[in-house]
Amino acid sequence: MLSLRPNAKLDKEACLVLIDQEQFKEKKVALNNTKIKDALRQISQLNSFTAENGQIFPISHNKTLILLVGLGKRSDLSLTSLRIAVRNALLSSYLKKVRDVEIVAHEQTESTLKAIIEGHLIGTYQWAKYKSKDKNDQSIVEKNVYLVASQRKSLEDAITICAGVNLARDLINDNADTVDSKHLEATIRTLIKGKKHISIEVLNEKELKAKGLGLHLAVNRGSLKEPKLIIVKYEGSSKKGDYTAMIGKGITFDTGGLNLKPTGHIETMRCDMSGAAAVIGTLKNVLALNVKRNLIFAVTIAENAIGSGAFKPGDVFKSYNGKTVEIGNTDAEGRLVLADAISYIVRNYKPGRIIDLATLTGACVVALGNDYAGLVVSDDKFSRDIVHSSNETDDRVWRLPSYPELKDSIKSLCADMKNVGFPKGAAGALTAAEFLRQFTEGTAWAHLDIAGTAFVDGSGRWYYGHGATGFGVRLLSHYLTNP
Template sequence: MKIELQRALSDEDLLQYPCDCLVVGIAAEEGGASQTLLTSIDQASDGLLARLRSERELPRKAGQTLLLHAVAGVAARRLLLVGLQDVGTDDAIRFQKAARAAAAAIMGSRAVSIAWMVGNTSDRLMLSVLALQEADYRCDHYRKVEENPLERTACLFTATDDVSTQRRVAEAVAIAHGVALARDLGNAPANVCTPTYLGDAAKALAQHSACEVEVLGREEIGKLGMGAFLAVARGSAEPPQLIVVNYRGGQDGSAPIALVGKGVTFDSGGISIKPAEAMDEMKYDMGGAASVLGALHACVELKLPINVVGVIAACENMPGGNALKPGDVIRSLSGKTIEVLNTDAEGRLILCDALTYVQQRFSPALTIDLATLTGACVVALGNVHSGLYANDDTLATQLMAAGTKVGDRAWRMPLDDDYQEQLKSSIADVANLGGRTGGSITAACFLSRFVEGKWAHMDIAGTAWKGGANKGGTGRPVSLLAQFLVDAAAPV
């Protein structure tokens, strides 16, 4: 979808604006652009809106919409009314719900040219862009499509088209592109999106002069001493890849922000094999890697003045004659030994080596790892919030604030030392499993042993994809991550 930004027109001009769909919000407050426009529409249509209001058919709450065709006095072929009466000025979540409902209604029609009069502040315009781009996303690469998709254009009307508003919309478009990339990677079947495929996707970023990409294979990974990573990979015929993307948009010598992603392109569970039901969804176990690449894509598009390094440990977790076994003891890059109690707790094994690597090589200012790590996080938070763990309060606050801005929410979880007791091993430095209780917390505690300095871990097992009838990658938490980087790059 093409996004355009235009200074708001007069009510009379909007009534005569030629488009397929005019979208107008119905807010609670009197006055304002939407309210005066609604009055003009009502007058031009001989009291249509008043009749709908008296019959209680006008949408009121966020998520409610009404699509009208051929409204008298309105040049647009369709008029879409969107409920905003329960949406407060700073209520990003409810506004996002309304914007998504409006975008879905548009996509359910044949409208191609859209005039958008739903919130004209820069923050609401950003959420509108994200909602429109999300609804317009299609994954049609792997099936025969009978007709070409509609090429839609949305014109967003704003009270002011100053530089800051233009920049905010540009940021939203770039973030949406990063989300789409992550969704494409997640939705790709595991026989397509292999570790090598992820490496090639990263190399595409190297076309930008400020971006360098290295992809290391099995032998090079072995020479580095990444024993935990290779232990997970050895059951699969697919070669593992350590993918390093170094974006240098900031000052030379400035410590980078490090993003570390879990890239298990298919997770069978290994010897501790998963149940067959819904195992196809384990192609999404590279959601952390996809999020790193999506966030870096936004960085590149916006040319952010910041240094960011992305490190992805990519492999499959498969059973086989050479596969890792329960009870094995392996040595990580850090030198710590790990007793493997369950081979399906593999994400933390590849991440611990990736975390050690990024700190040894890049000495980052802070580190954020992203992983579809535990089913326990899904039980705790469902698919609404991503689980957020951090050893620094300021970092946690910044990440949560970034998520709120773009409607990509996270919830901070505990990281108390008391949980570390569950990871004791009788024969190694640490066990890779802490038992059934607090499973997402003990997984984060495991990772905390392999980091120094500011660090955050995001467990996105419940948010990176949706199952069931609407199965597909969501691209979360690219929006949160990219907004965090935008905020970090902003001048103080």
Template sequence: MTKCHFNFQKATSFAARDKADGLILPFWTKDKSAVPAFKKLGKIPQVDTAIKVGDFNGHKGEVFFIYPEKEKEQRIILLGLGKKESCTTFLLREAFHSLMKECHARRIQSLNLILPEIAIEDEKLVKAISETLVLSNYQFTELKHDGLIKRPANFLESAQFIGISDKLLKIAKQAVDVAKGVYLTRDLVNRNADDVTPEKLADTAKALEKVSSKIKVTVFDKKRIEKEKMGLLLAVNRGSNLEPRFIIATYNGDPNSKDHFALVGKGITYDTGGLSLKPTNFMLDMKSDMAGSATVLGTLYAAANLNLKINLTAVIASSENSIGSKSYKIGDVYQGYSGKTVEITNTDAEGRLALADALSYTVKKLKPKAMINLATLTGAVVVALGDEICGYFANNDKLAEQIEKSAGDTDELIWRLPLQQSYLKMLDSKVADIKNSAGREAGSIQAALFLEQFVEKVPWAHMDIAGTAYWEKSKSYHPYFSTGYGVRMLLDLLENFHNLKKL
């Protein structure tokens, strides 16, 4: 796993700060010039000159280096935050990521940092900046020869906030625990499909027991899955020579409560489309089709590191969707754990089948207070919302409200889509209880309506992360390919689990 190294510290005053590779001074832009976003520290001639001649204007993400002679830092780094009146934590994250790119290029390993003065709560400000510093540090090098031998040298190792409280320092340090969960999610999605098979995914889950005594993991092999009559997961698995796994991981952070929240992840470790075979360019990224399960495990890992006082259950239905002589067939009917039968009209709509058994089992056997499933489920959601915004569906408005609050507080973009009940008739079958797909029209809604048939009355949300789970190029503090989307939002949601008990 990619190591998550970072050390946050605090200095009681500007004079008490330690030596470092760089000192970050934040600036706003106003009237086409830069103005300090901090209290005046005294005259630094080079800074005044850079602003006066127009070399630095304070635009968002603008970074300018000065090399002083008599400071504790080798560099003074001017960071533009844009216009003060329009600044948000989302824009701050982008600005500080621009800073991190410049720091990496210069192999800067330690920073001193003054917080900008802005009408954002200090807690949110420190959280946004700290998370950005650590998440921007991520580099996936496992598959490169040098990366297998040594860790890259251009990591930022530490940051010292000047003049913050112990409470704010604790928030900064928590960013490392959050990032560890995001790193795990990114690693699992970035790895070769041969390195993240259903069995190896289960091994990764099992290894989390070593993180905390509060984590317990149960894994069903194929025989147990057959015994549980999870016919839909087994149907998806028929074309693969790798056996499926059904994973249940629990984190018992509140032993005095019986209430627990469930996260259900799609764990299709490689998706060829089955007999409804994908074209090559559509199959290229399909090692990522288990991103839902990776997000679930990353969230559980971070929750344990943060020692959250909640009970969390993570459920994963994992298989390959391969093509072979035993592949499940278009037109055939299979019965799932719920007892409902499904007519297969598209073998490339396999994720919802695996999830149907996982959701049914979670509802009937585990009985959560509420649950969310995460899945790279439809290309239609990418057409609708692009790759920066997650489309989600919910059968409970209060749950939806908390999801959107947590998304806003963590700057993970999300948009609620409708569970339009009149569209359910698209999935009517003449030979089974329901079809698994009905063509291109309203594809994301179809998939969500299908899943809804297996959640009964439990407050539930479905997050379609097909666009947000991985990107073809890096953007902001998200690297190329796996983004780790959702972990931070879900952790915030879990921290507010007391609000969900009223559902």
């Protein structure tokens, strides 16, 4: 839990004082708290604390533990390193058993305060549902954090947005067998229950068949779970039309299909619904923030499983818009479910623009690594808007090229197109995007390949621990609230 308070009081068990080297030299502390100033004066005589980035130094003051948190040189400090510093301080052994913590920062700009909020709410998120509780270990106590900052709506909104990020992370981190299409539908229905200006359409297997979403159905053929395309329409604006559609890839588990993924690549594949999770997290935020825009939230859900019923390499399937697709590789299934969802939404909802999010290609990870998502976008203005929201939120994206000649790379000898690009191994992130572009029918479109950024397979990266990052929720929430 995080709340804002206008003045530093030093009335909690602990107080984090965030301070860079220049501020330390000048003994400047937020809101000129004399008690903290006294403590700083004493500590500067010891020469032990130098406010280097990452340094955490404890002092006791009456009954309060003051932790000085060094931020290094002001010129070197980024918002990302600030988030990391806040996270590390809150998770440090000094605060293991502390429940109530005040945070004081000299710098009171909006971006700084938002970064501190995220360092706490995103940084200290832990996925512990299946960990047995050790009664003696209090290290995972949820902290009540009191951030010294004047009350303002933008900061309250930042707190709200983090809840959407962490909802997405919960959905991704939980077992693939738990978070199936039913679970995702139930999650969405709970979010929208009782809300105004909202409607939902759910295409189950029966409706997908009746309407001819043949690519979506093909992907799910080996699974015992039901495929679903869930579409939520939100009329936040009194202006008619001009819908922005967000479409998330929701492969609840991706074995790769008959082109089975090898050991070392399959273990984290419950994260293949991270695009859908980002759309659901954003839906939560849009409802909480009462966003005044017309929006469509769509999640296209299937499980790419193996078995005698599974779809087969070399076979051809027909998409919702009538184009036929040769299956070059069953592990390139994300573009299949997305293609049908994109054309279904384009034809039936006629949005002004589409943003899709998908853990789509390993090739994107090869190209950009784990820190930047790939962005393929239909025009420069749309690109600038997405990149702006990316820069403001630390959901980092990097634009990749898209051009008409790419169409030749997804040619098939026996169908209208193929679901893998040619030549093999060349620009796989671009050819995957090009495949999707074939279904946009000229609608303005931005595609985010989040294969590298959605999940941390390891002990941690930046201010994220192991597991889902919730990538995309902050970016979309910013984009939708800053027209």
